[in-house]
Amino acid sequence: xxxxxxxxxxxxxxxxxxxALRCDPISGHVSLFWYQQALGQGPEFLTYFQNEAQLDKSxxxxxxxxxxxxxxxxxxxxxxxxxxxxxxVYLCASRGTGTGGxxxxxxxxxxxxxxxTVT
Amino acid sequence: AQSVTQLGSxxxxxxGALVLLRCNYSSSVPPYLxxxxxxxxxxxxxxxxxTTGATLVKGINGFEAEFKKxxxxxxxxxxxxxxxxxxxxxxxxxxxxxxxxxxxxGTELSVKP
Numbered sequence: 001x002x003x004x005x006x007x008x009x010x011x012x013x014x015x016x017x018x019x020a021l022r023c024d025p026i027s028g029h030v031s032l033f034w035y036q037q038a039l040g041q042g043p044e045f046l047t048y049f050q051n052e053a054q055l056d057k058s059x060x061x062x063x064x065x066x067x068x069x070x071x072x073x074x075x076x077x078x079x080x081x082x083x084x085x086x087x088x089v090y091l092c093a094s095r096g097t098g099t100g101g102x103x104x105x106x107x108x109x110x111x112x113x114x115x116x117t118v119t
Numbered sequence: 120a121q122s123v124t125q126l127g128s129x130x131x132x133x134x135g136a137l138v139l140l141r142c143n144y145s146s147s148v149p150p151y152l153x154x155x156x157x158x159x160x161x162x163x164x165x166x167x168x169x170t171t172g173a174t175l176v177k178g179i180n181g182f183e184a185e186f187k188k189x190x191x192x193x194x195x196x197x198x199x200x201x202x203x204x205x206x207x208x209x210x211x212x213x214x215x216x217x218x219x220x221x222x223x224x225g226t227e228l229s230v231k232p
Contacts, residue, residue, distance in 0.1 A: 004162070034221065042209055042222035043163070056219060063128060091162060093220075108220055110162035 002026065004111035006092050012117045013082045021077045021114045025094030032075050033108060034067055035091040043091055049075060082118045089113040121146055121214045122208075125223035135232050138182075139199040140226045142210030145191065150212040152193040153220070154184055157207040169193065180204070205230045 004025040010105055013019050030051050035043035036059075045059040051072035060067070064083075069075040094107035099108050126141040128151040144150060155163040167178025174186040184195045193210060200213050 035222075040225075042224045045219045045221070048219055059219075093163075101148045106167055107165045108163075109162070110155075112160070115160075 002073075004092055004094055004109055006090075006111035008114060009047075009112065010115050012119060014105070015082060015084060015118055017026050017082055018078065018080045019082055019116065021079075021090050021092075021116070023075045023092030023111060025073065025092070026096070026109055029094035029096050029109070030072070031095040032069060033093045033095070034075070034077050035093065037089045037091055037113070039088070046077070046090075054110070079116075082116075084118050087116055087118045107116050121150060121212060121221055123210050123212050123221055123223035125208075125210050126225050127226055128224065129227045129229065131229040131231060132200045134202055135186065135199050138195070138200045138204065138228065140195040140208050140210075140228065142147075142184075142193045142195065142223060143191055144210075144212050146212070146214065148214075149186070149188055152184075152186060153211045153213075154178065154182070154193075154195050155209045155211060155222075156180075157204075157209065163209065166195070187191045200228075200230045202230050202232065204228060 007022045032049045034046040037043045047067045048056040049069045064080045067080045091113045093110045095106050095108050122145045124143045153168045154166040156166050157163045166182050167176045169176045169186045174227050176188050177183045182197045207225050209218050209225045
């Protein structure tokens with residue numbers, strides 16, 4: 001079946017512009033995650049949704065970052081007034097239901113990411 | 120707070136040689152443990168995971184990892200490296216009480232012919 005789809009694949013923005021990054025999770029996956037991966041680094045957690053509820057947004061670096069998932073499926077990560085330090089790959093992942101009713105032992109399925117370059 | 124340490128940001132091996140990528144976690148309660156691989160310009164692909172049960176876990180592409188509670192380690196191995204194994208490898212954990220997936224800094228594996 002289809003995996004996690006992210007668009008656009010590449011985005012170049014001038015400093016100060018707003019950007020919106022889209023994520024289509026695997027159908028039926030209730031959990032959705034956003035990560036930021038700087039060059040040469042491991043992915044860093046940004047935020048987490050269960051259905052439409054944003055349960056954890058502790059990783060969002062500033063109030064310029066905003067994520068939503070209004071219908072519990074597609075999610076959008078919005079960055080306002082982009083800065084050069086926002087340049088990174090933004091990864092989206094979804095997770096299904098694990099064994100024994102515990103979703104935490106179920107792996108995350110990642111999209112190919114959106115590479116954002118702020119000039 | 121839970122953390123993951125990958126020893127060695129770059130590892131280089133010859134084709135056919137043993138691959139050993141090291142991962143240690145910090146937790147008094149064993150978390151769920153994962154290894155992911157990332158090829159250039161692609162997302163992360165799950166290699167294997169440990170949740171409960173057998174401590175030696177086999178994954179895709181001939182990789183395996185052993186959970187050692189006494190050493191708080193989850194090192195990744197492959198008996199014989201192939202050129203196609205060249206990629207970035209990430210160890211990751213989810214604390215046993217749940218929560219987000221926490222990644223290590225990654226190890227870049229190079230395979231020499």
